[in-house]
Amino acid sequence: MTLFRLDASIRVEGSASREIADIVEQEWLAARPGDTVERRHIGTEPIPATYWGAALAAGATPEAEQTDEQKAAAALATELVDELLAADAILFAVPLYNYGPSQHFKAYIDLISTAPKAYGQAFLAGKKVVLATVRGGAYGAGTPRAGWDHSTPFLKRIIADSWGADLTVVEREFTLVGQNPALDDFKDLAAEMHSGAQQSAREAGKALGAL
Numbered sequence: 001m002t003l004f005r006l007d008a009s010i011r012v013e014g015s016a017s018r019e020i021a022d023i024v025e026q027e028w029l030a031a032r033p034g035d036t037v038e039r040r041h042i043g044t045e046p047i048p049a050t051y052w053g054a055a056l057a058a059g060a061t062p063e064a065e066q067t068d069e070q071k072a073a074a075a076l077a078t079e080l081v082d083e084l085l086a087a088d089a090i091l092f093a094v095p096l097y098n099y100g101p102s103q104h105f106k107a108y109i110d111l112i113s114t115a116p117k118a119y120g121q122a123f124l125a126g127k128k129v130v131l132a133t134v135r136g137g138a139y140g141a142g143t144p145r146a147g148w149d150h151s152t153p154f155l156k157r158i159i160a161d162s163w164g165a166d167l168t169v170v171e172r173e174f175t176l177v178g179q180n181p182a183l184d185d186f187k188d189l190a191a192e193m194h195s196g197a198q199q200s201a202r203e204a205g206k207a208l209g210a211l
Contacts, residue, residue, distance in 0.1 A: 001211065002036045003028050004087035008094045008105040009043045016175040020132040020201045021093035024170065027205025028089070038083065047107040051076060055114035077115040080108065081123065089128045089208045090165070094155060096135040101151040109158055122164025128211060129165040130204045131155055134197075136176035138186070168204050172197035 005025060009015040025037060051073035058070035066074075084090060094105045112118050139149040152171065160167040177183040177190035 001032060001088040002038055002086065003089050003091060003208065004038045004040075004083055005091040006039075006093065006108070007041045007043055008092070008102040008108070010097075010102075010104075012041075012044060015093075015095075016134040016172060017093040017095045017132055020134065020170055020172055020197055021091055023198055023201035024091055024130050024132060024205035024208065027202055028091075028209045031206060031209025038087065040083065042104040042108055043102070046104045047076070047111055048073075049107060052107065052110040052114065055111055059114060059116075073111065074114070077111045078117070080112050081115040081117045084112075084124060084127075085117070087127075089130075089211060090124075091130050091132065091208075092155075092159070093132045094151070095133065096149060096151045099148045099150050101154055105155075118163075122162070124159075125164035127165050128208055129159055129167050130208060131159060131167060131169045132201065133169065134172045134175050136174070136180075137183075138173045140173070168207070170197060170200045170204050 003025065005021065007015070007018055007021065009017050012018070029035065029037070050069065054067070054069045054073035055077045058066050058074040061070060063071075092105075094102055097103070117123055133152055133155065135149060135151075137143075137145060139145050139147070152169070156167065156169065159165050173193050174183065174186055174190035177186050183190070
């Protein structure tokens with residue numbers, strides 16, 4: 001069986017979303033030694049920002065008249081969808097950036113939406129997906145920035161409601177505690193949240209491995 005993993009962090013070393021996703025992947029491999037993990041890292045190898053428009057234009061242009069960029073964009077859109085369809089399970093590692101979804105993952109979503117196999121369809125209907133997402137601050141009820149997380153609800157809407165996936169979300173907050181001195185008072189809470197996220201990641205990975 002195959003696990004497809006996509007990372008969207010701009011960091012490789014020290015990435016909080018990567019740490020959580022690594023735990024999920026390790027549990028998958030523990031349950032399925034020798035199985036395949038396919039990878040794509042759009043944080044370090046981003047989708048070109050112009051490809052969404054180019055792919056849309058390609059869909060409305062006869063093939064013989066398409067530009068090289070339009071052909072490349074349409075081909076990549078199909079490739080991205082095929083990666084997801086070919087996988088038995090999927091792992092997305094997507095951090096919150098500036099109160100919203102990573103621009104890298106947004107570009108990924110937009111390009112996928114142009115592919116005929118995905119447009120207007122729940123093309124991942126029933127497929128098991130784990131979303132590992134992290135936030136530097138705290139955005140829960142009662143916090144000063146409650147409601148400022150405009151990423152997680154959006155990602156749930158796309159992956160579960162639009163794409164139709166059977167989604168499990170593993171979340172970690174306060175990842176900037178220990179880096180931002182203004183958050184030093186929250187070290188104990190942040191440590192508790194970190195431990196809880198790690199445990200949730202282990203459980204999510206085991207559930208994927210039980211497919």
